[in-house]
Amino acid sequence: MPKKWPARPGKKAPWWGYLFFYMLLIGLWQLLYMLGVSLEWWKPYAFPNPAGVWQSLLSLSRDWNLLRAILYSLSRAALGFLLACLIGAVLGLLLLKLQLLSRYLKPLIMGVQTLPSICWVPFAILWFGLNQQAILFVVVMGSAFSIALAVESGMRNIDPIYVKAARTMGASGSKLIFRVIFPAALPNLLSGLRQGWSFGWRALMSGEVMSSAIGLGHTLMMGRDLADINQVMLVMIVIILVGVAIDKGVFSSIEERVLRQRGLA
């Protein structure tokens, strides 16, 4: 336990620190693998190892297979996320505007939100078959509701004094919404979108492992079909890295800019 509570966030380590740490981790992983093989804890093909993962990377990179899978998955995720944003925004605004509807509908939406998105897969297959639409459907279902809830609570929980001040200056209707309520809610909305994206990305993988469409999920399952544990491991790592890259590179950086502008970060 840190001595001070709340503990202050530690200083960010230098880049070579991260490099060193992860190189060390990979080295230990390789050692563990070799130790396990020599003591016959596991068969060489049953446990992933860094060298094997590297081999998989090389073989999957030939013919741009891996890159193609990443791009297909990303474009699918982006399209699904965009649709989810539209649906989420409309639904969220409806919940905000129609108090009575909101009271009855919100528990249902919260309930559906807790449903793991893989549970939508059988439903999607029955409706659309094993195809693109089914995957898209799962992505939208996975993220739209969380975005809707974020829009509703984000717009509701702004400091009322902004609205008061703006109204005494003559703001009302759409001017009040777009020039005051929306910008005031922007930090909340952004963190809602970020969460929606991460739900969507997970949902996409549940959808893709079931289908035969080109994508990371499919490549992952191909590894299983080939009983190639290194390929499975590699694709898992790629899925993590892509997820982190979008989260940090897109959402985090926008969020940080907005917060810094307001002196909140």
Next chain:
Amino acid sequence: MLELQNLCMQFENAKHATLKNINLQIPEGSFTCIVGASGCGKSTLLNLIAGLTLPSSGSILLDGQPISGPGRDRVMMFQESALFPWLTVLENVCFGMKINNVPKAKQLEIAGHYLDMVHLSRFRDYRVHELSGGMKQRAALARALCMDSKILLMDEPFSALDKQTTNLLREELAQIWQQTKKTIILITHSVEEAVFFADRVLFLSEETANIAGEYVIDLPRPRHIESPEFIRYRQDILYQVRNEVEKIEHAEEMAG
């Protein structure tokens, strides 16, 4: 001229009325201060005048026209600046004019004038979080003045500031009022502040939910809080306000 007629306000689920039968006339160009203990309903009264809340009964007339909602002719300033953190100082000051479709060039001209008046010209491109508490209230004042409203409503605008900043801003507001001769209604819990600003001080009592005292302050401006006349006014009002409170308490004891 602002006119309050038989104004009553009782909130849902409240046992007693917050305001009962308030009748009041506030002439154009006057500086009126409303004092009272916290919870006496003075903020409610200001919100009613602003049109942010609607009265249970009675009416408020501005130049003979009934008030039915908020409007740019009654701009309000709050204890917190209520500046928008996503805009710069200049954009904040222009906000009301922009909403009301004032041409851009005119906006900048007016904003520049009032930013000068509150000594914030150098900080026009700052973000709100880069300003001190006093600077925030100055910016909020400039934003309000730019609206050229008929009435400026101020809800304890200085009570979140330290003593020194408060004194400085009081002097500045008194000067600005003398330059602009705007109708100002200012709420405060400080009798000293009320005497410093007001043509007329109204004492709002929680017990009667009405105006329990009215004092015309006939002092030349600029006023000095250390002058004997000033102190006499202040003591006088404090004494009477105390009397008023005690009288009511006494009456309640007799009744109970």
